[in-house]
Amino acid sequence: MELASSSPEKIAKPVRHVRSSQGHIHIDQVAITFGRGKSAHLAVKQTDIEIQPGEFVCILGPSGCGKSTLLNSIAGYVTPTSGRVVVDGEEIKEPGPDRGMVFQQYSLFPWKTVRENIAFGPHIRGASKQETSSTTETFLEMVGLAKFASRYPAELSGGMQQRVGIARALANYPRVLLMDEPFGALDSQTRHMMQESLLQIWEEFGTTVLFVTHDIDEAVFLADRVLVMSASPGSIIADLRIDLPRPRHADMIMDTQFLAFKRLCQDYIKAESVKAFEQQNA
Numbered sequence: 487m488e489l490a491s492s493s494p495e496k497i498a499k500p501v502r503h504v505r506s507s508q509g510h511i512h513i514d515q516v517a518i519t520f521g522r523g524k525s526a527h528l529a530v531k532q533t534d535i536e537i538q539p540g541e542f543v544c545i546l547g548p549s550g551c552g553k554s555t556l557l558n559s560i561a562g563y564v565t566p567t568s569g570r571v572v573v574d575g576e577e578i579k580e581p582g583p584d585r586g587m588v589f590q591q592y593s594l595f596p597w598k599t600v601r602e603n604i605a606f607g608p609h610i611r612g613a614s615k616q617e618t619s620s621t622t623e624t625f626l627e628m629v630g631l632a633k634f635a636s637r638y639p640a641e642l643s644g645g646m647q648q649r650v651g652i653a654r655a656l657a658n659y660p661r662v663l664l665m666d667e668p669f670g671a672l673d674s675q676t677r678h679m680m681q682e683s684l685l686q687i688w689e690e691f692g693t694t695v696l697f698v699t700h701d702i703d704e705a706v707f708l709a710d711r712v713l714v715m716s717a718s719p720g721s722i723i724a725d726l727r728i729d730l731p732r733p734r735h736a737d738m739i740m741d742t743q744f745l746a747f748k749r750l751c752q753d754y755i756k757a758e759s760v761k762a763f764e765q766q767n768a
């Protein structure tokens with residue numbers, strides 16, 4: 487089922503692309519502290535990142551380093567303690583459909599069908615019945631789930647539920663797609679297929695993607711740029727351009743060039759864990 491629904495030929499052309507001039511992100515001197523006084527906890531050290539429209543950027547770092555916190559500040563769920571997040575010139579103050587979010591937990595409406603889940607965004611933003619319907623069908627096709635449109639989330643595999651999550655986020659035509667370890671709960675074979683289909687969808691759709699992961703292979707496989715984060719409190723310790731050719735295919739992970747990027751990321755992460763270990767034992 488999974489294999490059939492993920493075949494590249496099934497991915498349809500969208501009727502409308504996001505304009506490539508949209509989706510510029512500036513994380514402008516952002517620092518994030520939780521709590522106050524004695525219980526204050528610095529989650530993200532002052533960070534400055536600029537992401538260009540249409541870029542696919544992965545944030546790679548160990549568990550607890552502040553990846554989700556940083557992503558949530560772009561989504562508008564977390565307000566920076568200092569600095570600001572600016573998307574296309576507008577400071578982020580709250581969540582909005584212009585920034586689509588896909589979490590590790592599928593977070594679909596269990597009482598709605600696949601089609602109704604995808605139609606939800608267009609419906610609440612007041613799109614006409616006809617527009618809602620054509621948008622929904624476009625994204626159902628794009629994620630290879632047209633045949634499963636009338637199913638409920640509980641009737642689908644994890645990978646398929648995550649496709650619905652992606653389609654639901656894209657149906658709002660977001661400037662930015664924010665993904666927080668979206669494939670973390672999937673088995674490795676499904677994860678690899680999802681990575682390939684995500685890249686195909688991104689190449690069709692052209693939106694900026696900010697993708698959080700602790701998996702080096704995943705980051706290098708997907709990204710134009712990998713931002714390596716230090717152990718907590720998180721800060722960006724490397725900004726690596728991954729100029730592997732596109733389209734990328736699963737068998738590239740054995741290529742010399744791929745392995746060189748992987749090693750580079752590994753070296754940064756290793757140096758960071760040694761530093762953290764030394765600090766703890768000083």
Ligand code: ADP
Pocket residue numbers: 520521527529547548549550551552553554555556718
């Ligand atoms: P990651 O996504 O890299 O695993 P998080 O961003 O979830 O890391 O967390 C970074 C740090 O901030 C952790 O120490 C975590 O316990 C803390 N943290 C995250 N969210 C909150 C919150 N709402 N309140 C207090 N501390 C938090």
Ligand code: MG
Pocket residue numbers: 553554555666
């Ligand atoms: Mg996280």
